[in-house]
Amino acid sequence: MAITIEEKTSALHPLATTALAVVPVFLVGAVLFALLGTDPLEAYRVMVVGAFGSWFDFSEVLVKAIPLMLTGLSVAVAARMLLWNIGAEGQLVFGGIFAAGTALFWAPHMPPALVIPALVAAGFAGGALWALVPAVLKARWNVNEIITTLMFNYVAIIFMEHLYFGPWRDPMGMGFPGTAMFKQVAWLPRFFQTRIHLGLFIALAAAALLYFALKYTPWGYRVRVIGLSDRAARYAGFAFGRQQVMVMLLSGGLAGLAGMGEVCGIHMRLQQGLAVGYGYDGIIIAFLARLNPAAVPVAAVLLAGLIVGGEQLQTATHLPASISLVLEGALLLAILGASFFNRYRLRRTRSR
Amino acid sequence: MENGPPSDPVLRLSGICKSFGATEANRDIDLDVFAGEIHAILGENGAGKSTLMSILAGRYRPDRGTIHLKGRPVHFANPAQALAAGIGMVYQRFMLVESLTVTENILLGLGRGRLRLDMARAEGEIREFAGRYDLQIDPSQTVSRLSMGERQRVEILKLLYRRAQILIFDEPTAVLSPPEIETLFGILRRLRDLGHTILFITHKLEEVMTLATRISILRRGEMVGSFAAGQVRSRRELARRMVGREVLLEVERPAVTRGETVYAVRDLTVQDAAGRPLFEDVALSVRRGEILALTGVAGNGQGPLTAALAGLLPDVSGQVEFLGRTWAASRWPRAPRGGMVYIPEDRHATASVPELSLVDNFLLTRLGRYRRGPLLALSQARRETVRALAAFDVRAPAGPDTTARQLSGGNLQKFVLSRELAGRPALIIAEQPTSGLDIGATEEVWQTLLAQRRHAAVLLVSGDLREVLSLADRVAVMFRGRIIETVSARDPRQAARVGLLMAGIRD
Numbered sequence: 001m002a003i004t005i006e007e008k009t010s011a012l013h014p015l016a017t018t019a020l021a022v023v024p025v026f027l028v029g030a031v032l033f034a035l036l037g038t039d040p041l042e043a044y045r046v047m048v049v050g051a052f053g054s055w056f057d058f059s060e061v062l063v064k065a066i067p068l069m070l071t072g073l074s075v076a077v078a079a080r081m082l083l084w085n086i087g088a089e090g091q092l093v094f095g096g097i098f099a100a101g102t103a104l105f106w107a108p109h110m111p112p113a114l115v116i117p118a119l120v121a122a123g124f125a126g127g128a129l130w131a132l133v134p135a136v137l138k139a140r141w142n143v144n145e146i147i148t149t150l151m152f153n154y155v156a157i158i159f160m161e162h163l164y165f166g167p168w169r170d171p172m173g174m175g176f177p178g179t180a181m182f183k184q185v186a187w188l189p190r191f192f193q194t195r196i197h198l199g200l201f202i203a204l205a206a207a208a209l210l211y212f213a214l215k216y217t218p219w220g221y222r223v224r225v226i227g228l229s230d231r232a233a234r235y236a237g238f239a240f241g242r243q244q245v246m247v248m249l250l251s252g253g254l255a256g257l258a259g260m261g262e263v264c265g266i267h268m269r270l271q272q273g274l275a276v277g278y279g280y281d282g283i284i285i286a287f288l289a290r291l292n293p294a295a296v297p298v299a300a301v302l303l304a305g306l307i308v309g310g311e312q313l314q315t316a317t318h319l320p321a322s323i324s325l326v327l328e329g330a331l332l333l334a335i336l337g338a339s340f341f342n343r344y345r346l347r348r349t350r351s352r
Numbered sequence: 353m354e355n356g357p358p359s360d361p362v363l364r365l366s367g368i369c370k371s372f373g374a375t376e377a378n379r380d381i382d383l384d385v386f387a388g389e390i391h392a393i394l395g396e397n398g399a400g401k402s403t404l405m406s407i408l409a410g411r412y413r414p415d416r417g418t419i420h421l422k423g424r425p426v427h428f429a430n431p432a433q434a435l436a437a438g439i440g441m442v443y444q445r446f447m448l449v450e451s452l453t454v455t456e457n458i459l460l461g462l463g464r465g466r467l468r469l470d471m472a473r474a475e476g477e478i479r480e481f482a483g484r485y486d487l488q489i490d491p492s493q494t495v496s497r498l499s500m501g502e503r504q505r506v507e508i509l510k511l512l513y514r515r516a517q518i519l520i521f522d523e524p525t526a527v528l529s530p531p532e533i534e535t536l537f538g539i540l541r542r543l544r545d546l547g548h549t550i551l552f553i554t555h556k557l558e559e560v561m562t563l564a565t566r567i568s569i570l571r572r573g574e575m576v577g578s579f580a581a582g583q584v585r586s587r588r589e590l591a592r593r594m595v596g597r598e599v600l601l602e603v604e605r606p607a608v609t610r611g612e613t614v615y616a617v618r619d620l621t622v623q624d625a626a627g628r629p630l631f632e633d634v635a636l637s638v639r640r641g642e643i644l645a646l647t648g649v650a651g652n653g654q655g656p657l658t659a660a661l662a663g664l665l666p667d668v669s670g671q672v673e674f675l676g677r678t679w680a681a682s683r684w685p686r687a688p689r690g691g692m693v694y695i696p697e698d699r700h701a702t703a704s705v706p707e708l709s710l711v712d713n714f715l716l717t718r719l720g721r722y723r724r725g726p727l728l729a730l731s732q733a734r735r736e737t738v739r740a741l742a743a744f745d746v747r748a749p750a751g752p753d754t755t756a757r758q759l760s761g762g763n764l765q766k767f768v769l770s771r772e773l774a775g776r777p778a779l780i781i782a783e784q785p786t787s788g789l790d791i792g793a794t795e796e797v798w799q800t801l802l803a804q805r806r807h808a809a810v811l812l813v814s815g816d817l818r819e820v821l822s823l824a825d826r827v828a829v830m831f832r833g834r835i836i837e838t839v840s841a842r843d844p845r846q847a848a849r850v851g852l853l854m855a856g857i858r859d
Contacts, residue, residue: 216727216728216730217726217727217728218719218723218728221712221715221719221728222719224708224712225705225708225716228705228706228707228708229701229702229705229706231698231701231702232701232702232703232704232705232716234664235664235694235696235702235703235716235717236716236717236719237717
């Protein structure tokens with residue numbers, strides 16, 4: 001008995017596949033809950049109510065979704081050109097560092113109206129800068145960007161720790177690992193009496209803009225062609241390397257905005273707890289959205305709901321919040337599996 | 353082994369059906385194959401020949417129908433099972449590991465469960481085997497050093513070594529030079545004399561006429577007929593049975609006056625990473641109103657030369673003159689090449705993007721023309737795509753929204769032509785423009801290229817001798833990286849030499 005892979009001739013709509021992929025994830029979760037001695041239905045109820053049960057809970061989901069949208073867009077736009085940016089985490093951190101530096105040392109000497117635009121620009125620039133070296137290495141010498149971007153994450157995190165444990169540490173902080181709190185002028189405006197901050201609208205605008213640019217501009221056309229067939233792109237004479245660098249910078253910049261949002265919209269200082277894995281969550285979101293920028297916000301809200309629901313579960317029961325990490329991992333596997341099985345089928349063959 | 357009476361077929365296929373999605377590749381096909389014959393499976397592209405033979409070789413399983421081998425029903429789940437039953441296939445793309453020797457390739461996958469391989473003994477065995485079949489091959493040679501003809505002989509040896517009685521060939525002459533084709537035909541005849549049965553897929557009528565003892569014709573997935581070769585009187589008759597309509601085999605070439613020299617190169621040389629020249633000291637020029645063919649057996653440098661001529665190869669030395677301006681060849685890739693179009697051989701993944709619609713594919717080389725401010729002028733591109741599809745009679749099921757993947761080879765090539773010729777170019781570089789196309793589509797492409805002479809110079813890169821001699825005014829023949837001679841294709845005595853020149857023989 002052997003198993004062979006065969007290409008299928010008919011396929012479901014991508015949306016249907018993604019929806020179907022969620023089913024086994026819930027089953028895995030149910031088994032897990034049962035093993036931990038909790039009624040699965042009750043656990044799911046707590047999670048759903050905890051995440052979507054009230055406007056306040058849902059606003060917290062949206063708050064969590066802001067960085068996820070931006071890192072999701074970051075991963076998605078690069079992946080459209082077959083660049084695998086695993087470095088959104090480090091780029092997020094660098095966006096945060098740049099924004100914090102601007103807020104701490106520059107904002108007090110700046111016309112107040114310019115502070116927010118300067119923070120946004122700094123966040124984008126920080127993330128883009130952190131993607132620059134992997135981008136150039138990839139474009140010029142074809143160095144594998146998966147490795148370089150991943151390694152850069154650790155460097156970024158250690159550099160950030162150096163800053164808030166060392167030169168940037170709040171002298172009045174009684175040893176607390178973090179910078180001083182920013183002046184209020186460098187706080188991102190919040191809305192609806194919740195923690196929802198300007199970052200939400202930046203993320204939504206970025207998603208709309210990317211969707212539009214990919215579809216209707218010559219730049220987006222080139223990105224799509226390069227991602228689908230590098231041979232066709234070379235034949236058409238597209239500037240391959242330059243395009244790769246540009247897209248990686250854009251990807252890094254988007255992740256940098258996520259860091260800026262966390263630093264200037266949530267913590268109001270650079271401190272421990274910035275690098276909590278939003279960059280890696282971006283990978284799941286990008287694939288959940290099938291690399292479509294318009295679908296990234298939806299996927300980000302779903303994943304944020306899962307995370308917030310997991311936290312609520314920890315409060316309500318004695319289950320660890322990391323249960324949502326398990327579900328996240330199962331979700332990514334299920335989506336990758338679903339897109340595989342939408343194109344291929346396995347067949348048992350008899351061999352003599 | 354039981355042998356029935358001589359009139360019983362060694363192989364009988366009945367009612368074979370195979371569909372891929374909505375496409376019926378084989379519909380209710382019956383085929384009898386008799387021991388010791390050379391059986392040609394003739395048909396246009398997409399007629400279902402390869403599918404049928406792949407079913408026989410165990411690569412596909414039929415949806416319906418049965419296969420009887422020597423009177424007994426057989427079911428093959430994979431090629432290994434077919435081979436164990438004595439049926440083997442030589443595919444168009446050879447399945448050899450280039451870095452291994454001939455012997456290693458032949459032993460590969462045999463899995464005899466020995467711990468130690470006695471390479472010297474195996475080599476001797478294979479040498480003896482090759483001698484018996486008169487296949488001139490050195491078993492200790494590395495495959496990467498072998499010519500295409502030699503590699504094909506390795507594939508044959510591989511099957512014989514596994515005791516295959518029935519050998520199937522998928523377009524075996526596609527990659528061979530004319531002298532190599534002669535050698536192959538000799539080998540096939542010898543195999544038959546030694547009691548093997550040969551099946552070969554082709555759409556070349558000449559091959560069928562010279563080689564086959566029996567001919568089966570497929571048309572659009574159905575068996576049109578099966579008859580002894582002696583029953584066929586002319587190529588024309590064969591062609592009619594194959595396509596179901598009268599086909600012109602001679603191309604009309606209306607006279608066109610020659611104009612100025614559009615494109616010329618001198619001293620073009622480029623080396624690979626190891627410093628070996630891919631081509632050397634190449635000079636050629638082409639004038640408006642003429643077709644210059646660049647020909648040669650695959651692997652003699654035409655591929656890289658074509659890329660260099662089209663401006664897609666960096667680090668070339670020499671000069672390029674285009675429309676009166678001269679460039680160093682090293683700067684040619686970045687020179688503005690408006691007025692030049694390049695139709696690459698690979699239309700499926702280079703000249704088009706399979707997943708994109710025809711409108712999007714129309715933009716590929718014309719991106720600069722469809723801009724409205726910072727945006728793409730999509731509606732204009734759509735209108736012009738629709739017009740181009742109509743002008744070139746491209747059959748696209750969903751019009752401009754059809755994806756390139758959905759087009760057949762002939763229609764895709766017509767689409768690429770419609771795009772590239774839309775701007776009335778001054779120079780057309782067309783690389784193997786009809787490879788893999790059926791007769792109908794080939795003729796349309798030929799007529800299109802001939803018509804372009806009115807305003808363009810055409811550089812035709814092709815290894816198909818018939819195409820070259822039918823279309824070209826002059827033929828430049830490449831051999832081992834050099835143009836060894838340029839001859840007039842309109843002078844029959846000169847034209848007759850092209851085949852020999854391709855093999856490197858100058859007189």
